Amino acid sequence: MKIATWNINGVKARLETALQWLKEAQPDVACLQEIKSVDENFPRQPFEDLGYNLETHGQKGFNGVALLSKQPLEDVQRGLPGDDSDEQARYIEAGVSTETGYVRFGCLYLPNGNPLGTEKFPYKLAWMDRLIAHAKSRLSEETPFLLLGDYNVIPERADAAKPDDWLEDALFQPESRQKFRNLLNMGMSEIVRSCTEAPETYTFWDYQAGAWQKNNGIRIDHILTSCEATDLVNGCGIDSFVRGWEKPSDHVPVWVDLAA
């Protein structure tokens, strides 16, 4: 099965682009971020017409995540545990039954954290602590589990075309990168890096200053897998061609193919 993640930057603005990509890429599961829609206004019908089951966790104007799946979505969980006062819609999790068992996946939109010096950066770090705690709980189940999404973290210098431009940015702070590594040190695998060592592998290009044309990108959309999920990985990819389409998102889809 093919599981993809994509920050679409607005489901209404991206509707035709998203449908076109789904028809071409044919993911079994798609994790969408930044839907920027409340649940009741999400354009469900065109996705359902393509054969997808759909679960959303939205809010007005900003953020918002959604899951699409050709198989029924089971045990849907909205919101990241650990802070009942957090009203930002940034996490949704569910599972699907396959011929070989059960695969569970979390779709995340990790806080940006900029600008530094405001309450936004500690919110990002606290959110990452909650993600680490939740991952620890899920990993203890010793079943195939994936965390896919827009992490808003540049893990290494090689993950930015111009790493020095990001030194004062929340995406590349030592604290952000350390907490990302904490997830890996718990035993999760970062799939794209383990599938390819190709240089200039990015998932985001700013709309401004011709970043796409200059390939001035960063790699911030990631797929992390539990050991049990890592064992199932057949391959992965980045659909960077979507960035060259009309009316693109500034992010592109990233996917993993599982023997499940």
Added chain:
DNA sequence: ATGCCTTGTCGCACAAGA
């Protein structure tokens, strides 16, 4: 050094993104 674009909200500009 700043803005460069884009989206959504709602108003005819602004916040937020990264």
